[in-house]
Amino acid sequence: MTGPAILLLLAGLGAIAWVSARARALRQQTAARATRRRDAVHSLPGYHGWYVALWTLLPAGIFLAIWANVSPGLVTHAVLADPAAQSLPVDAFSRSAILGEARSIAAGLQSGAFNPASQALVEPYRTALNEYGIAGAVLALILAFAGGAYAFTRIRPDFRARTRVERLVMALLLLASLLAIVTTVGIVSSLLWESFRFFSMVNPIDFLFGTKWSPQSAAMGYGNEDAFGAVPLFWGTIFIGAIIAMIVAIPLGLMSAVYLTQYASPTVRRWMKPTLEMLAGVPTVVYGYFAALTIAPALRDFAVMIGIHGASSESALAAGLVMGVMIIPFVSSMADDSIAAVPQSMRDGSLAMGATTSETIRKVLIPAALPGVVGGVLLAVSRAIGETMIVVMAAGLAANLTANPFASVTTVTTQIVQLLTGDQEFDSAKTLAAFALGLVLFVITLLLNIVALRVVKKYREAYE
Amino acid sequence: MTEEQEQLKPANPKMTARDVKVFYGPKQAIKGVSIDVDMDNVTAFIGPSGCGKSTFLRTLNRMNDTVASARVEGLITLDGEDIYASGMDVVQLRARVGMVFQKPNPFPKSIYENIAYGPRIHGLAHGKADMDVIVEKSLRRAGLWEEVKDRLQDSGTALSGGQQQRLCIGRAIAVEPEVILMDEPCSALDPIATAKIEELIHELRGRYAIVIVTHNMQQAARVSQRTAFFHLGDLVEYGVTSDIFTNPKQERTKDYITGRYG
Numbered sequence: 001m002t003g004p005a006i007l008l009l010l011a012g013l014g015a016i017a018w019v020s021a022r023a024r025a026l027r028q029q030t031a032a033r034a035t036r037r038r039d040a041v042h043s044l045p046g047y048h049g050w051y052v053a054l055w056t057l058l059p060a061g062i063f064l065a066i067w068a069n070v071s072p073g074l075v076t077h078a079v080l081a082d083p084a085a086q087s088l089p090v091d092a093f094s095r096s097a098i099l100g101e102a103r104s105i106a107a108g109l110q111s112g113a114f115n116p117a118s119q120a121l122v123e124p125y126r127t128a129l130n131e132y133g134i135a136g137a138v139l140a141l142i143l144a145f146a147g148g149a150y151a152f153t154r155i156r157p158d159f160r161a162r163t164r165v166e167r168l169v170m171a172l173l174l175l176a177s178l179l180a181i182v183t184t185v186g187i188v189s190s191l192l193w194e195s196f197r198f199f200s201m202v203n204p205i206d207f208l209f210g211t212k213w214s215p216q217s218a219a220m221g222y223g224n225e226d227a228f229g230a231v232p233l234f235w236g237t238i239f240i241g242a243i244i245a246m247i248v249a250i251p252l253g254l255m256s257a258v259y260l261t262q263y264a265s266p267t268v269r270r271w272m273k274p275t276l277e278m279l280a281g282v283p284t285v286v287y288g289y290f291a292a293l294t295i296a297p298a299l300r301d302f303a304v305m306i307g308i309h310g311a312s313s314e315s316a317l318a319a320g321l322v323m324g325v326m327i328i329p330f331v332s333s334m335a336d337d338s339i340a341a342v343p344q345s346m347r348d349g350s351l352a353m354g355a356t357t358s359e360t361i362r363k364v365l366i367p368a369a370l371p372g373v374v375g376g377v378l379l380a381v382s383r384a385i386g387e388t389m390i391v392v393m394a395a396g397l398a399a400n401l402t403a404n405p406f407a408s409v410t411t412v413t414t415q416i417v418q419l420l421t422g423d424q425e426f427d428s429a430k431t432l433a434a435f436a437l438g439l440v441l442f443v444i445t446l447l448l449n450i451v452a453l454r455v456v457k458k459y460r461e462a463y464e
Numbered sequence: 465m466t467e468e469q470e471q472l473k474p475a476n477p478k479m480t481a482r483d484v485k486v487f488y489g490p491k492q493a494i495k496g497v498s499i500d501v502d503m504d505n506v507t508a509f510i511g512p513s514g515c516g517k518s519t520f521l522r523t524l525n526r527m528n529d530t531v532a533s534a535r536v537e538g539l540i541t542l543d544g545e546d547i548y549a550s551g552m553d554v555v556q557l558r559a560r561v562g563m564v565f566q567k568p569n570p571f572p573k574s575i576y577e578n579i580a581y582g583p584r585i586h587g588l589a590h591g592k593a594d595m596d597v598i599v600e601k602s603l604r605r606a607g608l609w610e611e612v613k614d615r616l617q618d619s620g621t622a623l624s625g626g627q628q629q630r631l632c633i634g635r636a637i638a639v640e641p642e643v644i645l646m647d648e649p650c651s652a653l654d655p656i657a658t659a660k661i662e663e664l665i666h667e668l669r670g671r672y673a674i675v676i677v678t679h680n681m682q683q684a685a686r687v688s689q690r691t692a693f694f695h696l697g698d699l700v701e702y703g704v705t706s707d708i709f710t711n712p713k714q715e716r717t718k719d720y721i722t723g724r725y726g
Contacts, residue, residue: 345569347530348530348569349569349635352565353558353559353581353585353635354554354582363581363585367572
């Protein structure tokens with residue numbers, strides 16, 4: 001029996017279990033209500049239905065999941081015990097090639113064999129697959145019936161089915177959240193492990209404080225000294241993400257939030273806010289080619305015109321400006337929230353003193369909303385320095401340590417892309433450097449997020 | 465206006481309202497109210513929730529302007545000047561007609577800065593020494609000076625509820641208003657803090673024209689000399705406080721003060 005058919009059969013059994021259990025519970029409860037006190041009945045019939053259905057499905061489902069992983073091994077074992085397998089080569093590589101081919105033919109994925117040795121094994125394979133398939137299906141069905149029957153016999157008016165079903169739902173929710181955490185832990189530990197390998201080749205001090213970045217020279221065999229100084233990368237990242245982008249995003253975001261919350265009429269606000277937030281929905285790659293194809297050449301021409309030396313067609317300014325525009329909705333909506341969270345009474349108090357709207361905004365609303373705004377800006381910075389696509393396309397690859405916004409700089413994320421898309425062997429210092437950079441980036445954004453969330457939380461407490 | 469109300473009309477009213485109607489969108493909240501407020505008496509507005517007393521109070525310093533859907537008709541004057549006239553500067557008006565709110569709303573700034581806020585935006589103080597004088601005088605008038613003089617730099621929000629409300633009164637006083645509007649100033653306070661505010665209202669009487677909205681009839685009886693009873697957007701009865709409470713003319717007033725509804 002094939003996999004999908006079994007699953008379909010199980011689903012059908014589950015449905016039948018649900019319907020019949022519910023009907024049985026309903027019957028029993030009607031009888032119990034007629035004769036006994038009201039509290040003799042515990043759960044709604046639907047919960048009994050779910051209880052029995054889950055008992056039918058879960059044990060069988062778990063068994064199938066395990067079986068799917070175990071049975072290939074059992075099948076291979078059975079085939080190897082077959083007399084036809086005695087002639088197999090001892091060498092593990094060609095042996096598994098033959099077995100794989102035979103398995104594909106037996107499963108119907110491949111029509112003929114290239115290797116006559118595997119043709120001989122097709123028949124034993126087919127038999128084994130068949131046997132274990134049927135065995136699995138039968139066992140699953142037995143489990144489904146056993147589970148269902150066990151649960152079905154437990155249906156009584158005062159049986160606490162609701163408690164049990166809800167406990168299981170809670171367990172599922174817990175599992176879902178644990179999965180996210182486990183994934184994060186996995187990613188972080190892989191990052192740590194690869195970084196550790198990198199730092200066993202390159203001195204962490206040289207990496208964190210060196211000012212010369214040329215991983216290519218290390219890859220070409222000139223040694224690891226002086227090749228992995230990441231300071232130009234950190235500087236480029238900060239220059240673009242935390243300086244230029246924020247010079248654009250903070251005033252524009254803040255001012256648009258003030259306009260939207262304090263001045264705009266409801267009609268204007270209704271269409272303007274979603275439009276502004278649409279900026280956040282534009283894919284970053286679109287921003288990227290906008291930066292690379294439109295802004296960067298225009299800036300270079302402008303720089304040449306006013307006589308700035310060293311203007312490049314890939315510039316920190318182009319990437320920073322576009323990234324700033326991308327970040328505006330983040331700053332704006334955080335500022336919007338914090339200004340809106342300042343109690344109306346505060347605003348009324350100021351207006352009633354004879355303050356104008358703009359005085360009220362400057363002297364009362366912004367100071368009161370400031371922690372929230374700062375939190376929003378920190379989140380925006382952490383997002384900006386982790387941003388990749390715009391800088392890959394517009395900022396360039398040259399690891400310059402310069403404060404000239406018209407020059408080309410490079411960022412941590414750009415270099416990670418460069419390091420990992422080459423054809424270097426995986427355990428070279430050049431490739432592993434990407435993990436070290438990723439780790440630094442991770443630590444920085446993590447710290448920024450923690451600080452930002454603390455600031456925001458502290459501020460929220462002040463008013464509630 | 466009845467004959468009796470005519471008698472109540474002071475020779476030189478501070479504020480007058482004639483046939484004032486307030487609309488929130490299509491809904492009419494105030495249905496033609498006429499009333500005079502003078503310097504020598506505290507005027508109390510009483511009435512059940514939703515009767516329009518707070519709405520009417522907020523028309524007196526144009527705080528309803530901040531509600532987009534609100535519209536005011538009729539004439540309201542301050543010293544004979546139409547406050548809804550196009551030439552009237554709202555900022556000036558609110559400096560002359562101060563307001564204290566239901567919930568104490570000190571700014572999240574120091575006690576000193578809370579008081580200095582108004583004088584600063586209106587340019588009333590010339591230099592730090594001048595401001596210190598204004599702050600001390602306002603806090604003394606608000607009856608708060610002795611309690612806070614050693615911690616003027618502490619946050620205004622760190623005070624107790626009653627102290628916060630007196631701080632808000634001091635803040636309103638600091639800009640030298642002529643009228644002070646109080647919108648249920650004690651509804652968020654405990655009885656002791658309430659007593660202190662009522663005592664303060666007594667002390668402020670005569671220096672400022674005071675209008676107080678309250679849903680507590682005992683409070684109206686204690687602090688005011690004139691009482692106006694509002695019901696469903698109408699000014700039902702307006703008179704000397706003792707008359708209203710001992711000898712109401714209107715059936716609705718009588719029902720309300722004897723506790724039949726409200």
